[in-house]
Amino acid sequence: MILTLKTRAEIFAGDVLGGINSAIIALPQALAFGVATGFGAGAGLWGAIILCFVAGILGTKTPMISGITGPVAIVTASIMHSMGQDINSVILIIAMAGILQIILSMTQLLNIVKYVPYPVISGFMNGVGVIIIILQINPILGHPTLSSTIESIQKLFVNLQSVNFDALFLGILTLLIVFLMPKRVNKFVPSTVIALIICTFVSIKFGLDVEKINTISVEFPKFILPHANFIELVNNLQYAVILAIVLSAESLLTGLVCDSLTKSKNNPKHLIAAQGIGNICCAMSGCVPGSAATMRTVAALKAGATTKMASVVSPVVLLLLLFKFSGFVAEIPLAVLAGILIKIGYDIIDVKLLKVLKYASKDDLYVLWTVFFLTVFYNLIVAVGAGIVLAALLYAKKTADSAKLVQKTVVDSDIFELEKSLEHDYHHKIRVVHIEGQFFFGSATHLIAQFDELLGTKYLILNYDVNDLLDISAIFAFEDIVMRLKSQHIKILLVIHDKKLYDQLEKHSIIKEIGEHHIFYSEIEAIDFAKNSLKKIIKRHK
Numbered sequence: 001m002i003l004t005l006k007t008r009a010e011i012f013a014g015d016v017l018g019g020i021n022s023a024i025i026a027l028p029q030a031l032a033f034g035v036a037t038g039f040g041a042g043a044g045l046w047g048a049i050i051l052c053f054v055a056g057i058l059g060t061k062t063p064m065i066s067g068i069t070g071p072v073a074i075v076t077a078s079i080m081h082s083m084g085q086d087i088n089s090v091i092l093i094i095a096m097a098g099i100l101q102i103i104l105s106m107t108q109l110l111n112i113v114k115y116v117p118y119p120v121i122s123g124f125m126n127g128v129g130v131i132i133i134i135l136q137i138n139p140i141l142g143h144p145t146l147s148s149t150i151e152s153i154q155k156l157f158v159n160l161q162s163v164n165f166d167a168l169f170l171g172i173l174t175l176l177i178v179f180l181m182p183k184r185v186n187k188f189v190p191s192t193v194i195a196l197i198i199c200t201f202v203s204i205k206f207g208l209d210v211e212k213i214n215t216i217s218v219e220f221p222k223f224i225l226p227h228a229n230f231i232e233l234v235n236n237l238q239y240a241v242i243l244a245i246v247l248s249a250e251s252l253l254t255g256l257v258c259d260s261l262t263k264s265k266n267n268p269k270h271l272i273a274a275q276g277i278g279n280i281c282c283a284m285s286g287c288v289p290g291s292a293a294t295m296r297t298v299a300a301l302k303a304g305a306t307t308k309m310a311s312v313v314s315p316v317v318l319l320l321l322l323f324k325f326s327g328f329v330a331e332i333p334l335a336v337l338a339g340i341l342i343k344i345g346y347d348i349i350d351v352k353l354l355k356v357l358k359y360a361s362k363d364d365l366y367v368l369w370t371v372f373f374l375t376v377f378y379n380l381i382v383a384v385g386a387g388i389v390l391a392a393l394l395y396a397k398k399t400a401d402s403a404k405l406v407q408k409t410v411v412d413s414d415i416f417e418l419e420k421s422l423e424h425d426y427h428h429k430i431r432v433v434h435i436e437g438q439f440f441f442g443s444a445t446h447l448i449a450q451f452d453e454l455l456g457t458k459y460l461i462l463n464y465d466v467n468d469l470l471d472i473s474a475i476f477a478f479e480d481i482v483m484r485l486k487s488q489h490i491k492i493l494l495v496i497h498d499k500k501l502y503d504q505l506e507k508h509s510i511i512k513e514i515g516e517h518h519i520f521y522s523e524i525e526a527i528d529f530a531k532n533s534l535k536k537i538i539k540r541h542k
Contacts, residue, residue: 010304011306011307012309013304014303014304014305014306014310015063015304015305015306015307015309015310015313016309016310016313017303017304017305018063018299018300018301018302018303018304018305018310018313018314019063019300019305019309019310019311019312019313019314019316019317020303020313020314020317021299021300021302021303022065022296022297022299022300022303022305022310022314023313023314023315023317023318023321024189024190024193024317025190025192025193025295025296025299026048026052026065026067026293026296026314026318027045027193027196027318027321028190028192028193028195028196028337028340029048029067029068029192029296029340029344030044030045030047030048030067030068030318031044031045031213031329031332031337032044032337032338032340032341032344033068033069033070033072033073033288033341034047034068034288035145035213035334035337036073036074036077036132036135036136036145036341037068037073037076037077037080037288038077038080038081038085039076039080039087039286039287039288040216041213041216041329041332041337042215042216042217043221043286043287043288044068044287044288045216045318045322046217046221046285046287047067047068047282047287047288047289047290048066048067048068048288048290048315048318049315049318049319049322050221050278050281050282050285050287050315051066051067051275051278051279051281051282051287051289051290052065052066052067052278052311052314052315052318053278053311053312053315053316054274054277054278054281055274055275055277055278055292055311056308056310056311056312056314056315057308057311057312058273058274058277058278059270059271059274059275059308059311060255060258060266060267060270060271060274060308061264061266061307061308062258062262062264062266062306062307062308063258063297063300063301063305063306063307063308063309063310063311064254064255064258064266064271064292064297064308064311065292065293065296065297065299065300065310065311065314066251066275066278066290066291066292066293066311067290067293067296068288068289068290068293069250069290069291069293069294070128070129070132070344070345070348071124071125071128071246071250071380072243072246072247072250072288072289072290072291073132073288074128074131074132074380075242075243075246075380076090076094076243076288076289077135078379078380079093079239079242079243081148082239083239087286088226088227089226089228089232089236091224091226091283091286092226092228092232092233092236092283093236093239093240093243094243094279094282094283094289095226095279095280095283095284096233096236096237096240096244097240097241097243097244097247097276097279097289098244098275098276098277098278098279098280098282098283098289099276099280100240100241100244100276101244101247101248101272101273101275101276101279102272102273102276102277104244104248104272104276105268105269105270105271105272105273105276106269106273110248110252110268110269110272116384116388117367117387117388117391119360119364119365119367119368119371119387119391120367120368120371120384120387120388120391122350122368123367123368123369123370123371123372123375123383123387124371124372124375124380124383124384124387125348125349125350126348126349126350126354126368126372126375127371127372127373127374127375127376127380127383128345128348128375128380129345129346129347129348129349130345130349130372130376131149131345131375131376132341132342132344132345132348133341133342133345133346134149134152134153134376135149135152135341136338136339136341136342136345137152137156137338138152138155138156138159139167139171139211139334139335139337139338140167140168140171140172140335140338140339140342141156141159141160141163141164141167141168141171142163142164142165142166142167142168142210142211142335143155143159143162143164145334145338149376149377150377164209164210164335166203166208166209166210167208167210167211167333167334167335168335169208170199170202170203170208170210170333170335170336170339171335171336171338171339172339173195173198173199173202173339174195174199174335174336174338174339174340175339175342175343177191177194177195177198177199178191178192178195178339178340178343179191179343181194191343192340192343192344195336195339195340196332196336196340199333199336199339200328200331200332200333200336203331203333203336204331208333210333210334210335211333211334211335212330212331212332212333212334213329213330213331213332213334213337214330215330216322216326216329216330218322218323218326220285221285221286221287222285222286223284223285224283224284224285224286225284226283242380243289244276245384246291246380247275247279247289247290247291248272248275248291250291250292250293250294251271251272251275251291251292252268252271252272253294254291254292254293254294254297255268255271255292257294257297257298258292258297258301261298261301262301262306271292275291275292278290295347296314300314363391363394366390366394367387367390367391367394368387370383370386370387370390371383371384371386371387374386374387430457430458430459430461430527430530430531430534431457431459431460431461432461432463432523432526432527433460433461433462433463434463457490458490458491458534458537459490459491459493459530459533459534460485460490460491460492460493461493461495461523461526461527461530462492462493462494462495463495463523463526464494464495464496464497464501469500469501469504470501470504470505475504475508475510478505478510479508479510479513482510482513482514483513486513491518491530491533492514492518493518493520493526493529493530494514494518494519494520494526495520495521495522495523495526496519496520496521497521502519
């Protein structure tokens with residue numbers, strides 16, 4: 001009994017410590033991302049509190065700390081820019097995204113995420129990291145944050161002529177602290193928190209002339225019900241889909257990391273449904289949406305958190321910090337938050353891949369750089385979609401190129417003697433052709449071209465070595481091959497190894513075109529049939 005009580009006490013202590021650790025990490029990130037999205041620092045912090053609490057209560061058994069993350073912040077900022085800073089429209093989109101997450105959790109589409117190629121993920125994450133860094137350069141110089149990377153780069157050259165050196169000093173000081181803080185110190189207190197406290201104190205102490213958060217509400221957000229008509233819902237659906245995909249993908253990635261660390265198996269449908277409900281609550285309170293956050297979840301787990309209690313402790317701690325230190329939070333300079341975001345952007349960049357980039361294949365590099373540049377300079381979701389399509393096409397090309405025909409002439413002594421005596425019938429020979437590799441839409445045209453080299457054969461034994469069913473393009477290609485060979489008076493003997501494939505070919509009347517008696521399940525049987533048939537033909541000519 002004593003052992004049980006001690007174990008429960010240890011679990012509770014681990015969850016509390018994990019919740020505190022994740023809250024300390026979440027505080028500067030929530031404030032900074034809130035400002036970056038255009039909602040404001042308060043909306044970022046309240047969003048982290050509400051989402052983490054709701055998703056923590058309704059979510060998985062293992063601790064999953066939620067809040068706004070880098071990719072979510074960039075997508076939200078992009079939507080805010082597209083909507084012309086119309087908060088009501090953005091809140092409507094957030095609510096729709098939450099509803100889509102709930103719908104998504106009821107389907108099997110969540111399994112698709114694990115098939116997204118790594119170069120697509122890496123290109124996207126590197127792009128997001130670079131976007132965050134570019135967008136924070138102007139605030140460090142003492143100028144407003146812009147929502148577009150191209151606009152930020154264009155304004156940079158103008159803003160360099162009117163630098164606020166107080167803001168620049170605080171920004172550089174922040175960067176020095178977050179990048180040079182010893183790991184042994186950072187293990188106990190995050191460098192971002194230390195930078196936030198030191199730089200804000202310096203700003204207050206010396207009365208530096210810099211832009212600050214100024215106001216942050218300690219009151220619970222008011223209930224908001226976004227109004228919209230049918231046309232607005234349809235027009236905003238594309239943005240809601242984009243946001244829902246990013247919110248869900250980030251959460252699923254965190255879930256995979258959590259499973260790896262805890263050696264457990266979370267239900268992804270349960271996870272996404274809880275996140276969707278939490279984001280609807282964020283929308284109804286006018287706060288920034290979010291997802292399960294990998295960095296904060298890992299911090300909680302490493303501190304000893306083992307249950308969903310840590311997901312409840314973390315927002316409670318954030319709430320206490322908000323009420324207790326709201327005056328100090330209002331004094332935080334925006335240049336300091338910009339410095340913290342630059343560190344976050346750097347951490348998002350996939351440094352591991354960059355180190356081995358020179359060893360990557362050309363196809364992987366094509367995909368990675370396509371996604372990267374589209375993410376940074378055009379559109380995040382277009383970038384991911386283009387990356388997936390490009391990766392699929394390159395894979396299809398590689399698979400199609402590997403598909404080939406392997407042919408050999410069947411030599412029989414009797415046939416050889418007969419052919420020798422009938423020189424004008426020298427073209428009567430038997431060939432066996434193996435289709436190796438996948439026969440699908442990508443390889444069909446490639447293989448048809450190879451069949452042109454086989455014309456003139458009397459009996460062609462076509463051996464389909466793969467058991468996979470054919471897609472519709474391959475079916476039509478197969479029909480084309482059969483018609484071409486029949487027009488050349490070549491007898492086709494088809495060898496297949498799977499009854500399902502036979503049924504498929506029968507449904508499409510290909511079996512009928514070839515002839516039921518020309519279908520075999522053994523190559524030897526097909527060869528014997530061809531030999532006997534050819535002997536009969538040659539004897540008749542003799």
